[in-house]
Amino acid sequence: MLNLYRAATIAAGPLAGVALRRRASRGKEDLSRLGERFGRTSASRPPGALVWIHAASVGESLSVLPLVERMLNALPRGHVLLTTGTLSSARLLKERLPERAFHQFVPIDRPDAVCRFLDHWQPELAIWVESELWPNLLRDTQLRQIPTVLVQGRMSAKSYRYWRWARGLIAPLLAGFDQVLVQTQADASRFRDLGAVQPMVTGTLKYAAPVLAAEETTLRELGNALGARTRWLAASVHPGEFEIVYQTHLVLRSRFPDLLTIVVPRHPSSASYLEKEWVSKGLSCARRGVGMELSPETEIYIADTMGELGLFYRISPLALIGGSFIDHGGQNPIEAIQLDCVVLTGP
Incomplete structure (x- = not known):
């Protein structure tokens, strides 16, 4: 099945450039760095040992920052290459990665x-x-005798059902890992059934992650703008959860007339839709990402910026964690708990 997958990716190859340029025109790819998506780069390989870590996006990237630090401490002359697939993670890592x-x-x-x-x-x-396993990338890495490790492996029930259907593709990849470290016993059972050799339950690196940062001046300015207003935060909210946030706002507003609902969409690109939708329903909205001022009349503050979740957890006594009211599994609640937020999640 791996050979069939490989042949399919070769056959579909010419379409990849078209698709990536289309994504770039929509602001979903960095046009100036598009070559990296084809394995081309202007950056030189640094001398000495190089550890490569692949994480899907923002959450996974932030969770491995403590691991990056440990690797660099263990390799005084070594370097760490961290790959991701999203613009948001690239922007954040530019600020967060150490020397x-x-x-x-x-x-x-x-x-x-x-x-x-x-x-x-x-x-x-x-x-x-975690769980982003690209078959060609992983298999070719293993065939070059490069040691491979999966850390904080995660396998949802939905992904497990899919991979059981594609066992011929996933089994040799999982068996090729030198070590598989997973988050829970359920994950271990699923990975084992799909071909992983002796997966170990080690939990998640997110517990070791530092508390989310917040710029002190910005925190002070935002606190002054809010004053004593009643507020709550809907963090990392996905499409499919927007209506829940809207209805919750209406219920709370009936009891707290000065209520401010702060919404951090999981994907900042959805902010424009949110603003139009809720303004059409009679709500006063302000979008942080386009510099709109937060005024006493603002009812919904859409925080469509990157890297500021620590700021909003600090000013909100209560946080609803998105991804938990849809078939997704929920975003990371640990960051909110570390900053003393009361956390609400879905089923």
Whole structure:
């Protein structure tokens, strides 16, 4: 099945450039760094040991920052390459990565792009985070005898059902890992059934992550603007949960006339839709991402910026964690708990 997948990615190869440029025109790819998606880069490989860590997006990237620090401490002359696939994670990592660690976009899962990427970087160790397993990228890494490790592996029931259907694709990949470290016993059982050899339950690195940062001046200014207003936060909210936030706002507003609802959409690109939808329903909205002022009349403050979740957890006594009211599994509540928020989640 791996060979069939490989052939399909080769056949579909010409479409990849078209798709990526279309995404770039919509602001979903960095046009100036599009070459990285094809395994091409202007950056040189640093000398010495290089550890490569692949994480899907923002949450996974932030969770492995303590691991990046430990790796750099263990390798005084080494470097860490962290790959992701989203613009938001690239922007955040530009600010958060320590010296001797750097970011690249992960190459598309096409054999030629994968080959260029591995030929250029030649890592001594490859670490995958959670559940984003690209078959060509992973298999070619393993075939080059590069040690591979899966950390804080996660397998939802939905993903498990899919991979059981594609067992011929996933089994050799999981069996090829030198070590599989997973979050829960349920994850261990699912990974084992799909071909992983002796997965170990080690929990999640998110417990070791530092408290989310907040810029002191911004925190003070926002606190002054809010004063004593009653407020609550809907954090990392997905499409499918917007109506829940809206209805909750209406119920709370009937009891707290000065209520401010702060909404951090999981995907900032949905902010424009949210603003139009709720303004059409008679709510006064302000979008932080476009510089709209927060006034006493503002009812909904849409925080469509990156890297400021720590700011909003600090000013909100209560946080609803998104992703938990849809078939997704919920976003990370630990960050809110670390900052003394009362946390609400869905079923």
